Amino acid sequence: MQSDIPVFYPNMLKLFSECPLRFYYRYSEQIPTPLPDKGFVTGKNIHSLASYYLKGMDITKFEKALTPKEAEMWSVLKNNPYFDMDIVGVEKNIIARLGDNWIGGRLDAVIKNGNSYFILDYKTGGVNSDMVYDFQTMVYLMLCHSVYEGYDSLSFIYLDLKNNKEVTIVFNDDLKIEYEKRLSDIIASITEFNPSKYEPNPDCNCEFSNICRPN
Ligand code: SF4
Known part of the structure; x- marks a missing residue:
């Protein structure tokens, strides 16, 4: 595949890992996809x-407009201990180099306590307990590692608002090596992908089924 994608984001890498053809239709051919569902609206x-x-804005009128389910999740999020620490960035866009490529992300929040940094990610649909090699985990930790030099510790905190639990991944040198390898490998696979040689899975369906299996 022609590498005309300037920055690789976690959702792109995840999609390619699930189906390279679906990735190709969405990001290379840029075929429009259906509107997001109601769960997406709650998350937003x-x-x-x-x-x-x-x-620091006045959110009183927004809080009153929440549905009961949203209000419950907001209560969990609002009372998490990280919100009492120092705020480094909110909805923060970061891009950084990874070898010859660029990776990027929009982080919900970056918080700091002394020289320890925490990447927060709010999940309204629940979260798996093993997120160490999730693409979002790998990309966001690599991004913050490159931006916040000299930190004492760097952690990724998934705040699961549906189940009121937290999943933490603490970054270290071994993970850095592994993340670099995994991310470089999948970006190389994207760059080398040839859709004409890819055999679609005959048993799956997605928004591009009619294009990928026209008969
Ligand atoms: S139908 Fe299956 S093989 Fe075809 S693009 Fe969608 S996910 Fe990929």
């Missing part, structure tokens, strides 16, 4: 509210 509302709150 909570993320916006958290952003306003951390920026």
Whole structure:
């Protein structure tokens, strides 16, 4: 595949790992996809509210407009201990080099306690307990590692608002080596991908099924 994608984001890498052809239709051919579902709207509302709150805005009228389910999740998020620490950035866009490529992400929040940094990510749909090699984990930790030099510790905190739990990944030198390898490998696979030689899975379906299997 022609590498005309300037920055690789976690959702792109995840999609390629699930189906290279689907990735190709969405990001190389840029074929429009359906509108997001209701769960997406809930997530968006909570993320916006958290952003306003951390920026010190008056959120009273927004809180009143939440659905009961959203209000429950917001209560969990608002009372998490990280929101009492120092705010480094909210909805922060970061890009950084990874070898010859660029990786990027939009981080919900970066928080600091002394010289320890925490990347926060709010999940309204639940989260798996093993997120160490999730693309979002790998990309965001590598991004913050390159931006916040000299930190004492760097951790990724998934705040699972649906189940009121937290999943933490602490970055270290071994993970850095592993993340660099995994991310470089998948970006190389994307660059080398040839859709004409890819055999579609006959049993799966997605928004591009009619294109990928026209008969
Ligand atoms: S239908 Fe299956 S093989 Fe075809 S693009 Fe979608 S996920 Fe990929």
